[in-house]
Every structure is written in C-alpha cells, then in structure tokens.
Amino acid sequence: MPPSCAPNRSRTSSTDRPPLIGAGILTPLPGSGDNGAVPNPRDPRADPAAQRPEHCPCLSGERYSVCCGPLHAGVTPAPTAERLMRSRYSAFAIGDADYLLDTWHPSTRPAHFDLDDSIRWTRLDIERTEKGGPFDSAGLVEFTAYCRKGGVRSAQHEVSRFTRVAQRWYYLDAEG
Numbered sequence: 001m002p003p004s005c006a007p008n009r010s011r012t013s014s015t016d017r018p019p020l021i022g023a024g025i026l027t028p029l030p031g032s033g034d035n036g037a038v039p040n041p042r043d044p045r046a047d048p049a050a051q052r053p054e055h056c057p058c059l060s061g062e063r064y065s066v067c068c069g070p071l072h073a074g075v076t077p078a079p080t081a082e083r084l085m086r087s088r089y090s091a092f093a094i095g096d097a098d099y100l101l102d103t104w105h106p107s108t109r110p111a112h113f114d115l116d117d118s119i120r121w122t123r124l125d126i127e128r129t130e131k132g133g134p135f136d137s138a139g140l141v142e143f144t145a146y147c148r149k150g151g152v153r154s155a156q157h158e159v160s161r162f163t164r165v166a167q168r169w170y171y172l173d174a175e176g
C-alpha cells in the first residue's frame with residue numbers, strides 16, 4: 001500500500017504497472033502537470049553545481065559525504081539491501097550511471113545505461129523491507145520514488161529484489 005502522506009498521491013490514478021526505476025523510464029501521472037516555474041529546493045539538480053550535494057539526495061537527513069557518498073566512491077559497500085537501494089536512488093539523483101551499473105547484478109545488468117538528464121529526482125519513500133540484512137543473501141525493498149520531468153511530476157512504485165554475492169549487495173530486478 002502506498003503511503004497516504006505522499007503529496008501528489010491523490011493524483012496517482014494509473015493502474016498500469018510502473019516502469020522499473022532501473023530502466024530510467026518514467027510514466028507521467030495523469031493530471032500531474034504543472035507549469036514547472038517553481039524549482040524544488042530539495043532537489044539537488046536545482047543547482048547545476050550540486051553534482052556532489054551537501055545533503056544526501058536519499059533524504060536520510062545526513063550529509064552526502066557520510067551517507068551515500070562513501071558508497072558511490074567505493075569506500076564502503078552497502079551493508080544492507082535498503083542502504084543499497086538508497087544509494088542507488090542517490091546515484092540516479094546525481095547522475096552516477098557507473099555506480100548503478102556496478103551495483104546491478106551481472107545476470108540482469110544492461111550492457112549500457114544512459115541516465116535521462118531531464119529527470120530530476122525529488123523524493124524517496126522506503127515503504128517496506130524484507131530481509132536484506134547483513135547476514136541475508138536476498139532482500140526486498142518496496143519504495144516510491146518521485147521525480148519531475150519537464151514540469152510534470154511522476155512517481156515510480158516498485159518492489160526491488162536484491163541479492164548478496166561475496167558480501168556485496170546487488171540490485172537484481174523488480175518483483176511482479
């Protein structure tokens with residue numbers, strides 16, 4: 001069940017299965033258009049110089065340099081599936097395609113992957129996690145990611161599956 005606190009939840013009327021966040025493809029929500037004149041101040045891409053933002057795009061409340069930054073830099077592997085999910089969302093937000101590929105399991109990883117620079121990721125809600133802990137070999141993370149493209153708000157809801165190989169977590173695919 002999606003969160004009732006989502007600001008544009010009432011506008012979410014599509015019953016189609018949303019595209020995978022990993023595919024970088026978005027379906028605009030019907031009736032979700034606006035004039036796009038007001039940038040979202042929480043959006044790191046509102047400032048073109050903020051490729052390495054001060055506040056982490058995953059909205060953990062931590063600084064990027066101590067949250068998803070060390071994961072993106074390869075300094076620290078994600079200890080849990082949820083941390084990997086958050087860091088992958090942050091990688092979408094700052095445009096780090098290499099990290100997305102590096103954390104994609106080889107069995108499902110695309111040969112190449114281009115991020116859509118016109119998409120601005122604005123919010124991540126982690127709704128449910130199942131297993132995915134430091135001693136598990138598999139995990140699920142259910143989330144909704146919000147974004148804007150050309151002044152149109154979109155949301156992607158997905159149950160992502162993760163697998164742990166040689167003590168590293170990888171994104172596998174979406175359930176369903």
Ligand SMILES: [Zn+2]
Pocket residue numbers: 056057058059060064067068069086087090
């Ligand atoms: Zn983070």
